[in-house]
Amino acid sequence: xxxxxxxxxxxxxxxxxLSSGCASLGRKSAASGTETSSAVxxxxxxxxxxxxxxxxxxxxxxxxIAPGYEDAGCFCEGLALAKREGKYGFITPRGKWxxxxxxxxxxLFNEGRAAALTDGKWGFLKPSGWWGVRPxxxxxxxxxxxxxxxxxxxxxxxxxxxxxxxxxxxFEWVEPFGEGLAPVKLKDGFxxxxxxxxxxxxxxxxxxxxxxxGLAPVKFRGKWGYIDKSGTWIVEPRFSYAxxxxxxxxxxxxxxxxxxxDATGHIVIDIKYSAALPFSNGLAAVRLGTKFGYVxxxxxxxxxxxxEQAGPFAAGLAPVRINGKWGYIDxxxxxxxxxxxxxxxxxxxxxxxxxxxxxxxxxxxxxVPWLVGGVLVxxxxxxxxxxxx
Numbered sequence: 001x002x003x004x005x006x007x008x009x010x011x012x013x014x015x016x017x018l019s020s021g022c023a024s025l026g027r028k029s030a031a032s033g034t035e036t037s038s039a040v041x042x043x044x045x046x047x048x049x050x051x052x053x054x055x056x057x058x059x060x061x062x063x064x065i066a067p068g069y070e071d072a073g074c075f076c077e078g079l080a081l082a083k084r085e086g087k088y089g090f091i092t093p094r095g096k097w098x099x100x101x102x103x104x105x106x107x108l109f110n111e112g113r114a115a116a117l118t119d120g121k122w123g124f125l126k127p128s129g130w131w132g133v134r135p136x137x138x139x140x141x142x143x144x145x146x147x148x149x150x151x152x153x154x155x156x157x158x159x160x161x162x163x164x165x166x167x168x169x170x171f172e173w174v175e176p177f178g179e180g181l182a183p184v185k186l187k188d189g190f191x192x193x194x195x196x197x198x199x200x201x202x203x204x205x206x207x208x209x210x211x212x213x214g215l216a217p218v219k220f221r222g223k224w225g226y227i228d229k230s231g232t233w234i235v236e237p238r239f240s241y242a243x244x245x246x247x248x249x250x251x252x253x254x255x256x257x258x259x260x261x262d263a264t265g266h267i268v269i270d271i272k273y274s275a276a277l278p279f280s281n282g283l284a285a286v287r288l289g290t291k292f293g294y295v296x297x298x299x300x301x302x303x304x305x306x307x308e309q310a311g312p313f314a315a316g317l318a319p320v321r322i323n324g325k326w327g328y329i330d331x332x333x334x335x336x337x338x339x340x341x342x343x344x345x346x347x348x349x350x351x352x353x354x355x356x357x358x359x360x361x362x363x364x365x366x367x368v369p370w371l372v373g374g375v376l377v378x379x380x381x382x383x384x385x386x387x388x389x
Contacts, residue, residue, distance in 0.1 A: 178210030235265035281313035
């Protein structure tokens with residue numbers, strides 16, 4: 001059952017997984033000149049863990065749902081997954097059960113569907129709690145662009161929101177759709193299909209990730225580069241890793257060092273960090289030595305390294321770990337919510353069509369904003385999923 005991939009369910013490994021279209025940042029980066037402040041909003045709450053119990057706090061750090069869940073996720077499309085007495089269901093922002101806990105595993109709502117596991121098979125729930133796609137699959141991925149990857153009898157295909165098989169199971173591996181195309185693995189390697197299953201870019205790559213910003217990272221002869229939708233090389237393969245574009249920049253690696261390039265392949269932030277996360281709200285977490293800080297779009301280290309772990313910014317706040325405890329910093333590096341939690345998630349904003357950034361969820365159900373992309377191992381054991389979650 002274990003499928004270590006973006007937005008895919010069934011893996012017990014801790015990775016960042018993308019939740020395609022679950023929610024988008026409503027604000028653009030600082031470089032765009034639009035608002036990126038961390039103004040307190042009463043409608044945003046985030047999951048936090050104290051000891052073994054999860055609850056929720058507001059942007060002032062005040063408890064709004066008391067700790068009482070064995071697991072909890074960020075609110076997406078009005079509901080959040082929660083676990084009690086070994087079973088998963090979904091709660092409202094008031095902490096009331098909307099879908100009672102009776103499932104072995106679930107994931108976040110996305111495009112009006114949430115994957116759920118019962119009796120060893122995956123299906124997709126509607127917000128009403130009724131099945132939108134009956135449980136019959138061995139593994140599934142979240143919906144992206146109206147389609148979800150499903151695994152049946154050892155092969156992957158795609159279903160629509162009503163469970164109709166749109167692309168018959170025939171692939172060894174797939175990634176979610178991005179910008180109308182999805183990476184699929186055939187006997188000759190990875191290529192790309194459209195929503196009808198037609199091969200658009202012939203197979204021949206060792207690895208491939210979804211499109212973002214008109215480009216897709218692919219691996220060819222041991223090196224990563226970028227192609228456009230015609231399969232033409234835009235950035236020749238020369239990196240040991242290449243991630244998807246987020247706010248106009250992508251993480252790339254040379255050996256064990258990480259930096260950022262723009263859509264033309266020019267290095268815009270020096271490749272010198274031991275780990276890096278994608279840009280969100282105009283900032284990206286980077287690790288220098290053993291500590292994380294944040295760089296802006298120009299590469300300036302605007303928040304000095306001082307955090308054991310760090311997540312991306314969402315709604316103007318980012319979860320960070322200091323001396324073993326999680327809290328939240330703002331864009332100045334100040335801590336409006338002091339670190340005293342054992343784990344913490346992001347404050348998720350409502351969807352916005354203007355934003356190209358989407359959210360990812362870890363297997364511990366924390367939400368962080370990523371762009372549509374693919375699995376990314378960013379160094380030092382930091383595993384990130386950039387795909388459509």
